[in-house]
Amino acid sequence: MSNTRKEARKAxxxxxxxxxxxxxxxxxxxxxxxxxxxxKLTSKVLNFLIDTFEGQEVGExxxxxxxxxxxxxxxxxxxxxxxxxxxxxxxxxxxxFKSDEPEFEYYSFLNTLLEVAEHHFQIEELYTLSGTLSLIxxxxxxxxxxxxxxxxxxRRLEGYGLEPMTWKGPxxxxxxxxxxxxxxxxxxVSLWPExxxxxxxxxxxxxxxxxxxxxxxxxxLGLELSWLEREKxxxxxxxxxxxxxxxxxxxxLCRLEKGLPLDEEEQVKLAREIDEHLGKRx
Amino acid sequence: MTVRLYHRPDxxxxxxxxxxxxxxxxxxxxxxTLKEILQARELGEIDPLHFFYPRKVVxxxxxxxxxxxxxxxxxxxxxxxKDVLFFIGEEQPSEGGRMYARGEKAYQMANxxxxxxxxxxxxxxxxxxxxxxxxxxxxxxxxxAVATSSEVLQEVKRYSNTxxxxxxxxxxxxxxxxxxxxxxxxxxxxxxGMEGACLMGEIPDWLSGAAFPYPKxxxxxxxxxxxxxxxxxxxxxxxxxxxxxxxxxxxFYAKFPKEMKEEYDQRKTILQSRPGTITIQAxxxxxxxxxxxxxxxxxAPS
Numbered sequence: 001m002s003n004t005r006k007e008a009r010k011a012x013x014x015x016x017x018x019x020x021x022x023x024x025x026x027x028x029x030x031x032x033x034x035x036x037x038x039x040k041l042t043s044k045v046l047n048f049l050i051d052t053f054e055g056q057e058v059g060e061x062x063x064x065x066x067x068x069x070x071x072x073x074x075x076x077x078x079x080x081x082x083x084x085x086x087x088x089x090x091x092x093x094x095x096x097f098k099s100d101e102p103e104f105e106y107y108s109f110l111n112t113l114l115e116v117a118e119h120h121f122q123i124e125e126l127y128t129l130s131g132t133l134s135l136i137x138x139x140x141x142x143x144x145x146x147x148x149x150x151x152x153x154x155r156r157l158e159g160y161g162l163e164p165m166t167w168k169g170p171x172x173x174x175x176x177x178x179x180x181x182x183x184x185x186x187x188x189v190s191l192w193p194e195x196x197x198x199x200x201x202x203x204x205x206x207x208x209x210x211x212x213x214x215x216x217x218x219x220x221l222g223l224e225l226s227w228l229e230r231e232k233x234x235x236x237x238x239x240x241x242x243x244x245x246x247x248x249x250x251x252x253l254c255r256l257e258k259g260l261p262l263d264e265e266e267q268v269k270l271a272r273e274i275d276e277h278l279g280k281r282x
Numbered sequence: 283m284t285v286r287l288y289h290r291p292d293x294x295x296x297x298x299x300x301x302x303x304x305x306x307x308x309x310x311x312x313x314x315t316l317k318e319i320l321q322a323r324e325l326g327e328i329d330p331l332h333f334f335y336p337r338k339v340v341x342x343x344x345x346x347x348x349x350x351x352x353x354x355x356x357x358x359x360x361x362x363x364k365d366v367l368f369f370i371g372e373e374q375p376s377e378g379g380r381m382y383a384r385g386e387k388a389y390q391m392a393n394x395x396x397x398x399x400x401x402x403x404x405x406x407x408x409x410x411x412x413x414x415x416x417x418x419x420x421x422x423x424x425x426x427a428v429a430t431s432s433e434v435l436q437e438v439k440r441y442s443n444t445x446x447x448x449x450x451x452x453x454x455x456x457x458x459x460x461x462x463x464x465x466x467x468x469x470x471x472x473x474x475g476m477e478g479a480c481l482m483g484e485i486p487d488w489l490s491g492a493a494f495p496y497p498k499x500x501x502x503x504x505x506x507x508x509x510x511x512x513x514x515x516x517x518x519x520x521x522x523x524x525x526x527x528x529x530x531x532x533x534f535y536a537k538f539p540k541e542m543k544e545e546y547d548q549r550k551t552i553l554q555s556r557p558g559t560i561t562i563q564a565x566x567x568x569x570x571x572x573x574x575x576x577x578x579x580x581x582a583p584s
Contacts, residue, residue, distance in 0.1 A: 107331045149346050164344025171339035171349060179336070179349040 015062040016112065018120045022058040022088045027095040028219065029117050029126040033173060034080075035101040038131035039195040039204030045129060045211050046096050050087050052223070055096060059086035059116060066102035066109050084109075086116070092219050095121050101173050110173075110180045118186060125153065126181060126188035128174035131207055134194035135267075137256035138239065144210055145192040147175060149182035153189055160214055165192060196256075198271040202278050205231035235278070242277045249273050285394050287326035291358055293402045296365035298478075299507065300395065300409045302374050302463045304382070306496030308483040309410030309464055310370065312503035315519055317368045322357035325367070328394050330354060333375035333387055354391070356398055361511050367404055369395050374463050382462030392463060392470040399476070406434075407471050407478030408510065410503050411464040414490040415450060418549035419531050423484035423499040425506045426450055428460065430472040430479070438479050441509045443502060481506055489531065497524045 030049070032042035049055065061084040063069075072079050084099035095117070102109040117123045132145060145165040148154040154164070171179075174190040181188045191214070193207040209228035216223045243250040252262055252270045262270065301313030330351035338350040352373035359366050375387040399407065413426040425444045429435040435446055447458060459465070460480055471478050483499025497520045508515040538546060 106335055146344050147341050147346050148344055151345060154344055162344075165341050166343055167339065167341045169338060171336050175339045175341070175346060176336055176349065178346050179339075182346070 015064070016116055017060045017062070018086075018116065019056075019058040019088075020120075022056075022086075022095075022121065023090045024058075024088050024093055024095055024121055026122050026124045027088075027093045029095045029097060029121070029123040030129065030215070031097045031099075031113075031126060031174070031177070032129045033099060033101050038133060038200050039202070039207050041131040041193065041195065041204065041207050041211065042098075042129050044203060044208045045215075046087075046098055048208075048212065049089060049094070049215070049221075050096060053089040053091050053094075053221075055087040055089045057085055058088040058095075059120070060084060061099070061109070061112055061116070065105055067100070068103050084113075086121075092221055094219060095123060106173070106176060107180070110177050111184075113177070114181055114184055114186060118184065123186065126177075126186060128177060128188065128190040129211065130172065130174055130190070130192060131195040131200075131204070132192040133197045133200055135256065135261065136194060136196055137253050138196045138199060138204075138206065138236065139253075139257055140196075142194050142206055142210055144214060145194065147178060147190040147192070148188070149178040150187040153187045157189065157218075160217060162191075162214070197267065198274045200271070201275055203231070203235075205235060238278060239274060242274065246273065284329045285326060285398055286329065287356070287398070289323075289325060289358075291325070291402075293358060293365040293367070293404075295406075296358065296367045296399075296402055296404045297510070298367040298369065298395075298399045298404045298407045300369045300371075300407060300464070300467055302371040302409075304374075304462060304464055305412035305414065305490050306483075306485045306492075306494075306499060308412045308485060308496055308499045308503060309481075311495055311497055311500035311520075312410050312481075312483070312507065313368060314370055315500065315504055315517070316507050316515075317357050317359075317370065318519060319515055319517075320359045320361060320366065322359040322366070322368050325356040325358045326398070327356065328354040328391070333391060334373055337373075358402075361513060364511060365402075366511070367399060367402060369398075371463065388463055388466055389470065392467045395467060396471055396474055396476065400474070405476055407468065407476055408507070409464040409467050409478065409480045411460060411462075411480060411482045412485045412490070412496070412499065413447075413450070413482035414487050415484045416549060417484045417486050418546065419486045419489065419498075419535065421550060423502045425502050426482045426484065428458075428468070428480045428482075430468055430477050434477050434479050438481070438506075441506045444481075444506055494527055494530060495523065497527060 030046065032046045034043065037043050063082045063084065067082045072081060074080060082100045085097070087096040087098070089096065097113060097117070117126065136142070143163040144161070146157070146162040147165050178188050178190055191211060193210050195204045195207045205228045209225055209232065212223060212225055212228070215221060216225070243253060249270060252266055255262060299313050299316060301310040303310050330353065333354070334352045336349045336351050339346065340348040352371070354371040355369070357368040357370070371391070374382055375391050376382060417423060422443070427435065427438040427444055427446050429438055438444055439446060464480060468478050468480055481503050483496070483503045485496045485499050489496060501517055501520050501524065504515060504517055535543070
């Protein structure tokens with residue numbers, strides 16, 4: 001480990017810890033946020049890549065200044081603590097950054113992340129990853145919506161079946177990151193796979209498969225993803241059981257499959273029923 | 283972290299008017315309207331990156347076109363023999379989703395504003411905000427003042443429709459807190475040897491949680507601004523928004539039960555009554571969609 005932390009403290013910069021022997025050469029950076037991990041997409045995709053390719057932890061941005069420390073979260077009975085860590089997948093020259101979204105000093109946090117990515121790892125381009133809730137059925141065709149900070153990158157990624165997004169409104173942290181990256185001359189893209197709203201708190205194997213397929217193609221990872229097809233089928237069968245038992249739910253899903261809307265009450269009911277059903281038998 | 287100034291006008295001891303959002307947006311509307319009426323010119327801005335999360339992203343056909351941040355801008359204008367500076371902040375720098383600024387960033391923002399004011403030789407600052415009080419909505423809101431010195435207080439008391447805090451109802455001791463930057467700025471100014479006052483337009487207590495603005499109180503504040511500057515001001519810019527809000531408020535009032543209305547209407551005659559249960563009862567008539575989800579703040583009777 002370097003003495004980067006001491007230097008940073010002296011210079012008044014946020015402390016970071018970097019392993020100089022990361023073995024990467026101009027890698028691509030994949031970024032995912034733990035916060036609001038819709039369809040468990042980010043954690044599943046990035047953890048799968050880290051596990052499969054024996055990723056090594058190669059750096060960290062220390063949480064001080066960026067988080068409130070007002071207590072500790074727990075999830076599935078396990079205590080969680082804010083972390084912002086870099087992982088190296090040497091075999092495929094990929095760098096992964098997994099983090100909670102900062103609560104304070106967003107601009108400083110994003111700049112620190114890019115500073116490390118640029119100067120310590122010399123990244124070529126970055127990919128952010130988040131699910132976007134959609135009023136579609138799980139059986140409907142899915143899209144990966146995309147936002148680029150450079151037209152050249154958009155042109156280069158034509159042919160991967162990605163769908164350009166159009167949106168005006170409050171920005172997610174990934175959009176903020178792309179904007180800061182653009183200012184620093186780093187090209188990047190945000191991947192926003194559609195996730196049916198009623199799978200928000202459950203795993204969505206189809207969205208996970210789509211993103212991993214994209215990375216598989218893009219970085220020639222040679223991943224075998226049939227297990228996700230099986231998971232998808234299992235989930236579809238469970239939901240099919242519920243549709244057989246509950247005509248109202250079947251009606252809601254039929255309407256979504258036909259592209260018809262549901263009102264707020266119907267959406268809440270569908271989400272609750274499916275969540276309970278998948279939880280019960282999952 | 284920077285302040286960018288586009289011009290270096292030669293200003294002679296300018297007066298600074300400052301507005302940030304708050305209850306009923308009373309202060310911000312007053313200062314923005316004054317800036318509009320006087321056709322003030324843009325002077326510069328405080329770089330938002332250190333202070334704010336962006337409020338809007340524009341994505342077109344997959345390309346991130348723009349990211350918009352809340353603006354914190356300075357303006358200037360000469361009015362007769364007086365030079366005037368304006369600072370309007372579209373948002374208070376806050377951490378953890380609060381509406382009102384606090385902590386290190388609030389202090390930094392206050393100092394940035396005062397640095398610019400000092401650079402141009404400004405010694406007098408007016409901030410503005412809301413004074414939550416047991417006033418009837420059909421009455422003309424008064425302007426309640428707090429100042430950095432007794433000299434400024436005496437001066438402010440001479441303006442019509444203006445009272446000092448100790449003259450307001452239960453506040454015989456003139457004690458209280460002005461939450462957020464409309465208050466903090468004056469404190470920092472005082473510590474830097476600058477003088478000023480916070481001019482707060484009255485808003486009925488039961489409307490203080492509503493998400494809509496209260497231009498009627500902004501008008502009262504503007505009338506005091508006009509006296510400070512020694513000018514006549516045509517405030518027709520506020521007519522339409524005032525009429526629209528009046529309609530909404532009257533529609534709530536129309537739904538008050540008879541006894542509550544009678545009790546509430548006593549406010550017209552007993553001016554500085556203590557706010558009682560009527561406040562809570564009346565608030566249930568504010569539709570949920572009009573209510574702010576954020577913390578309370580501003581100046582409110584304790």
